[in-house]
Structure formats: C-alpha cells, structure tokens
Amino acid sequence: MAKGKVMVFKKNEIKQCTESVDGLEMDSMLQIVAVLLVVGVGCLVSGELRPLEQPYNILVLMPVSMRSHRHVIQPIAEALALRGHQVVTLTKAPSLTSHPNLTELVVDISLHEEDINFFHMRRHPVTSFFELSRNLTWHARNIYNDSTVRELYLMRKDFHLIITDAYFHDALYPFLHELPFILVSTLGGNPQQSAAVGNIWHPAYTPTVIWDFPRPYTLPVKVFSFLAHVFTPIVWNWILKHPVQREISRQFPHLPPLAEIERNQSLCFLNTQVGLDVPIPLLPTQVPVGGIHLRPAKSLSQELRRWVEGAGSGVVYVSLGSMTRGSHMPRHYRSLFVQVFARLQQRVVWKFEEDVPEASENVLVRRWLPQQDLLGHPNVRGFLSHGGLLSLQEAVYHATPLLAIPVVGDHTRGAAHVHNNGLGRWLTWEELTVDTLLEALQDLINNTRYREEIERVSVRVRDEPQTARDAAVFWSEYVVRHRGAPHLRSPGAQLTWPEFLLLDVAGVLGAVAAVLTFLALNTARTLSLTSPKLKME
Known part of the structure; x- marks a missing residue:
C-alpha cells in the first residue's frame, strides 16, 4: 500500500480553477466565447446539443479507480472540458489529456495496480476479497489525511456537480452529501446500483454482477440467479461496505449513512449499450453512456x-x-x-x-x-x-x-x-x-x-440518436440546471424491503382474512348449534 503522495499542481490552483468561471480576465473570456461559438455552431448543425448556457465547475473523483474504470470516467471529464466547463479530476494516475479547462490532481494513496494479481485472485477468491476489504478500509482511514484531498473536501461546495466511480469509492461519499452528484457504473449494469435508485432487477432473466446464462433461463438457472441476486449484495455490504462505513462514521460522526447518501444520487451513468446489452427496464436516473471511450481506428505505426x-x-x-x-x-x-x-x-x-x-x-x-x-x-x-x-x-x-x-x-x-x-x-x-x-x-x-x-x-x-459523450454532457448539465434533478428520482428508492415486497400489505390482508375466517367459522358454529333446537320446536 502506497503511503506517499504525488501532486502535479500548485495548491492554490484548486481555488483558481473554481473561481475562473466568475473572475475571468477579458482575454480569457474572449477565448472561451470563441470556443463556445464554435461548439455552439457545431451542435446546431448536428442537432445533438444546444449551445452552452454557462460553464460550470465540475469535480470528478476517481482516486481508487483502476485503469479500465478510468477509461470510462476520463472521457466524461474530457467531454465536459471540451464543452467549456471547468473540470477538476482527483485521480491516482495522470492521463495523457491536456486541456486548459481540465485540472488534474494526482494523489498516490491507494493500491498500486501493478501489485494486483488477477491470477492470484482467481486461485484464492475468498482471501482476495477480504484483502480488498482491508485495502478499502485502509484507504478510508487515510485518504482525508492527504492535504490535497482535505483541501478539496473543504471546497466541495464551490462545485456545481460531482461525478465519481460507483465502485469502491464509498470513502469519498462525504464529498457528495447535500450536493448534486452522478455515479458512474463502470462495469455496466449492476443490480446493486439499480436497487439503490429503486429499480429492482428480476432474477428470472437479468444477469448478476459476475454471471449470465442463455435465455430463457432454465429452472436450475433461475434458482441460482435468485440466490446470487439475494446473497451477493449481503456479502458485498458485509465485507466491503460496512468496514468503510465504520471508518467514515468515526471521522464524520454527523454524516448520514453512506447508503442513504448513495440513494440520493441525481443520476447514474451506466456503461451499457442498447444494441449490445440485455434489455432491462431503466429509470430516468439511469442513463446509458456505454462505449464512451470508443473511437474509429487510427493508422498503425x-x-x-x-x-x-x-x-x-x-x-x-x-x-x-x-x-x-x-x-x-x-x-x-x-x-x-x-x-x-x-x-x-x-x-x-x-x-x-x-x-x-x-x-x-x-x-x-x-x-x-x-x-x-x-x-x-x-x-x-x-x-x-x-x-x-x-x-x-x-x-x-x-x-x-x-x-x-x-x-x-x-x-x-x-x-x-x-x-x-x-x-x-x-x-x-x-x-x-x-x-x-x-x-x-x-x-x-x-x-x-x-x-x-x-x-x-x-x-x-x-445506430444511435446521440453519442455517449453528448448524452453524458447533456445529462450532467441537466442535473446542474435543475438543482440536482430530484424530480427524476423514483420514490421506490426510499422504500424498505418489507415495503417494496408489500409485506405490510400482505400482513394487513392476512389479518383481515384471518378475522373474516374467524367470524365465518364462529357464525357457522353458532348456526350449527342452533339448528337442532329449531327442528325440535
């Protein structure tokens, strides 16, 4: 576990980049206006994005994201920067992107990718899972000791929007509290993420995080799928999330539970594609941006x-x-x-x-x-x-x-x-x-x-009406324009499991049925006792 820190910026640059929208010099303003005019004309011609109304300050958090996860989130940051927004990224590794609207803050405070051995994880899945839990707990315990992270946290309300990886970033959820934020489900559709926003996947035909099978599912497959859908989140929460929750509660005692913060997400970008993935019903808060990293092939060396x-x-x-x-x-x-x-x-x-x-x-x-x-x-x-x-x-x-x-x-x-x-x-x-x-x-x-x-x-x-980059840009701006877009959130996200499964309703109906049955039986018993007397008379 790395305990050092590498920074590719000056500390005061954080404040400068967030203030740049309100305090631009005339030359810089003219340059940005020129860029926005070019972007606006291009968007009008393509019919995909309307001209930018105003640039926003956007924070992108991915200090734990592995390389493949960053390949999904980085294009979102780049698209927003190209659009004209001021974007700050907190990452574990610098990208190859250079843009005046994009500021990268590099912190080396998580597991080095070269130390991750997938073949070892394959041979020892249980011990590797617990090792991952220890690493995430260590990260939650130490990340706010980093001066860059601490300063950025204190300035979080200077940003109009925060975007972060939906995986392994629970320790960064204090940044998100009471602010508009978007999670990025980098591994595609995820039944756990979907459940957090009130959209429960049906195990009779939907894949799990790890497995999928030919459709229609056979009965044994449906049994396995049901058990996987039920027990995977239980194990995930117990081994990975609860230790992080304890660490964050110790450092932020007045913060609500991390699961409650997650339920208040404005949107979730899904790394899924309509023409490729299994069709699954989505809520308005679940926006596919799959293939955002794709591009035409370039000439080889x-x-x-x-x-x-x-x-x-x-x-x-x-x-x-x-x-x-x-x-x-x-x-x-x-x-x-x-x-x-x-x-x-x-x-x-x-x-x-x-x-x-x-x-x-x-x-x-x-x-x-x-x-x-x-x-x-x-x-x-x-x-x-x-x-x-x-x-x-x-x-x-x-x-x-x-x-x-x-x-x-x-x-x-x-x-x-x-x-x-x-x-x-x-x-x-x-x-x-x-x-x-x-x-x-x-x-x-x-x-x-x-x-x-x-x-x-x-x-x-x-064959799609809008590119993934344009979709990410549009919905990011939409969330800011509509102050977190709470009108998009499903009321189902606030239901407890007994309420979602209608166990309370079943209890009421069961009680009514029991009372009616008792009354019916009691009436029948009374009638049976009185009928012989009537015959004798």
Missing part, C-alpha cells in the same frame, strides 16, 4: 502496419486486458500459449509485459499496443481476450470476433455474453490444452458465422 499487413493469412490479436500482467500468468499457461501460437498459420500480436524469447517467428510481443487501432484493422481476424467489458465493447465496435478466456470477476459475464450471442467462443482456464485452444482459435478464424454476427451487432451499437 510503421512497424505494426508492416507486421499486420504482411500477414497473408491474417493476424490474431492477444491481450488479457490492462490489469492482467504477463509476469502474473502461470508459467504453464504461458508455455501453452507459445505452443499454440507456433502452430497457427496466422501471425500473432501479443500484449505481454515481459519478453518471451521462446516465442515463434510468427509472434510479435509488445508491452503495450494500440488495441482499438489493431481491432479496427481489416487484417486482424480474431481477438483472444479476457472478456472484460471494455474489450468486449471495442471488439464489437470494430467487428472483430472474440475468444474469451475470463480471469476473474465480471470477465465471466463478458465471456458468457460472447458465447450466448454468437460473437465468438468461450473457454475456461481449467479446460485449456494445446488442442482445445488451437481448435477454438481456428474455429474463430475460419467459421464465418462469428464475424457475420458481430458485424450485425456492430451496426446496431453504432
């Missing part, structure tokens, strides 16, 4: 272009995501991959964070690769992936079939989506052999039905 375009039989791209490091892959799996790749007719481009001297001549290994540019190249025939949501979205957008081998967590749901919808193949690590992996890759490349299906889905996800 000279080295990559020669390698990819020089492959007569095409290329297979291999990446297990931004968080699965090559040094963490067990040696026997690495050896298995090398053997399989050597037997392919295609060339292989492999993202792997170590040198692989034993790799065959048809394999190009690099520590980092431009994934979307590779997936968008017409000579890339297949994508061996871990099944992460962003990789799935990118593969669909660029119409490249997948072979998903999930490592941990929501990867399994992504792999199931690939399999259930004919977008490619799904293997587990336990069933991997040279023959099974080779057969799956050859089937992925040679069977045209996978590419045909993913091309159909790619057309669907691109």
